[in-house]
Amino acid sequence: xxxxxxxxxxxxxxxxxxxxxxxxxxxATRRAxxxxxxxxxxxxxxxxxGTRVTPQELSELRAAVLASAREYGFPAANRKDTxxxxxxxxxxxxxRMDITANEAASxxxxxxxxxxxxxxxxxxxxxxxxxTTSVDRFLGGRRNNFHRLWWRAYVLxxxxxxxxxxxxxxxxxxxxxxxxxxxxGLFGNLRLMRxxxxxxxxxxxxxxxxxxxxxxxxxxxxxxxRLTAIRAMGMLPEDVLREELRDLIRQSxxxxxxxxxPGVPEDAEAG
Numbered sequence: 474x475x476x477x478x479x480x481x482x483x484x485x486x487x488x489x490x491x492x493x494x495x496x497x498x499x500x501a502t503r504r505a506x507x508x509x510x511x512x513x514x515x516x517x518x519x520x521x522x523g524t525r526v527t528p529q530e531l532s533e534l535r536a537a538v539l540a541s542a543r544e545y546g547f548p549a550a551n552r553k554d555t556x557x558x559x560x561x562x563x564x565x566x567x568x569r570m571d572i573t574a575n576e577a578a579s580x581x582x583x584x585x586x587x588x589x590x591x592x593x594x595x596x597x598x599x600x601x602x603x604x605t606t607s608v609d610r611f612l613g614g615r616r617n618n619f620h621r622l623w624w625r626a627y628v629l630x631x632x633x634x635x636x637x638x639x640x641x642x643x644x645x646x647x648x649x650x651x652x653x654x655x656x657x658g659l660f661g662n663l664r665l666m667r668x669x670x671x672x673x674x675x676x677x678x679x680x681x682x683x684x685x686x687x688x689x690x691x692x693x694x695x696x697x698x699r700l701t702a703i704r705a706m707g708m709l710p711e712d713v714l715r716e717e718l719r720d721l722i723r724q725s726x727x728x729x730x731x732x733x734x735p736g737v738p739e740d741a742e743a744g
Contacts, residue, residue, distance in 0.1 A: 476571045477523040479516035479531075480581030481588060489588035490611035493596065497604070498548045501593035505535070508589055516585055519576060535590050537565050547597050555598070559622055560642035562594075564635055566619060567626035574627065580613020583620040587611040591619070615655070625650055628660050629670050644674055648687040652694050659697055662707040665714070669697070672718045681722065684729045692725040693718075 481489070493501060511528060518525055526534075539547065545558035552558065576582065587595050588611050595618045599610045609616040629645070630638035645653075653660055653670075660666050673690065676682050682689050700706060700721075706714065 474522065474524045475573045475576065476530075477518050477521070477525045477576065478570065478572065478582045479512035479518065479526075479585045479589075480579055481516055481584040482581065485515065486581065486584035486588055486612060487608075489592075490584070490608040493588060493592050493611055494606050494608050495604075496592070496596060496606075497600070498593050498597050501596050502548065505589070505591060505593055512585070512589070515589065517581070519579060521575065523573075523576070531590055534566075534569050537569055538562055538591055538594060541565055542594050542597065547594065550600075552597070556646065557639075557643040559598075560639045562619075563622035563626040563642055564630070564638045566623045567631065567638075568635065570623065577620075577623060577627070580617070580620075582613075583617045583623075584611065584613050586619045587617055594618070621654075624654060628654060628663060628666055630667075631663065632667055641670060641674065644677075645670070646687060649673075649690045652687075652691050656694060656698065658701060659694065662701070665697075665701075665707040668711070668714055669693075669718050672715055672722065676719070676722050682726055684726060688729055689722065689725050692729060693721050696721050696725065 493504075496504070512531065541561040542558065544561070545553045545555070572582075592611070595610050596606045598618060600606045607616070610618045613620065615621060625642060626638060629650075630641050633641060653666060673693070677686060697706070706717070709717065
């Protein structure tokens with residue numbers, strides 16, 4: 474059975490986020506470690522079917538995420554290799570939580586993780602030079618620290634084993650991730666996005682991309698949006714899909730090198 478996690482009610486989440494935004498890592502750690510062992514006292518659960526996580530399982534999730542963070546400098550202010558750190562945490566969340574996409578769509582779930590279970594990790598990652606952390610990193614939504622990481626693992630690496638998933642997510646830059654996951658018309662097709670990630674990574678590894686990676690990735694997504702409006706790309710056989718994606722990457726590379734119009738097919742430019 475899929476797992477059900479505690480959800481904070483909206484008012485509780487907002488109040489907690491506001492208080493946490495001014496805290497440092499040490500204070501947030503103390504707050505997390507002294508939390509009530511029974512999450513039902515401050516939270517609710519989805520009414521859908523599933524098995525509620527136990528306090529022990531919540532503690533184990535926190536311990537696993539902390540272990541990944543400590544490898545990259547937690548709780549010190551000088552973080553090491555944020556990209557790889559987040560890749561490890563993303564895969565840890567995805568594997569250990571065992572939740573459905575429907576459960577993951579609940580903002581209250583992620584507010585419980587950021588405001589109650591692991592606020593110190595959020596502050597360690599996003600505390601600015603002025604000593605504050607944006608409340609957006611605690612509240613539900615795309616900018617919630619753990620929400621964004623879980624979705625990355627689910628969409629882009631959910632078909633891979635742990636090691637390969639960490640390598641892929643550690644390879645993709647922040648701008649590349651945002652480009653992929655803020656286009657619902659594309660990331661809604663998991664197969665398409667996963668094959669594209671594989672081909673994009675291959676093209677970089679084999680030296681096919683000479684321009685800035687983020688520019689190529691952005692241009693390919695524009696081309697994909699045009700194509701998916703008229704073609705069911707995700708239904709193509711694996712070999713055909715891979716070849717079409719390789720061709721799109723080549724088109725973007727050539728177009729940007731010669732200063733073509735981003736996202737416009739070569740034949741349209743010629744016309």
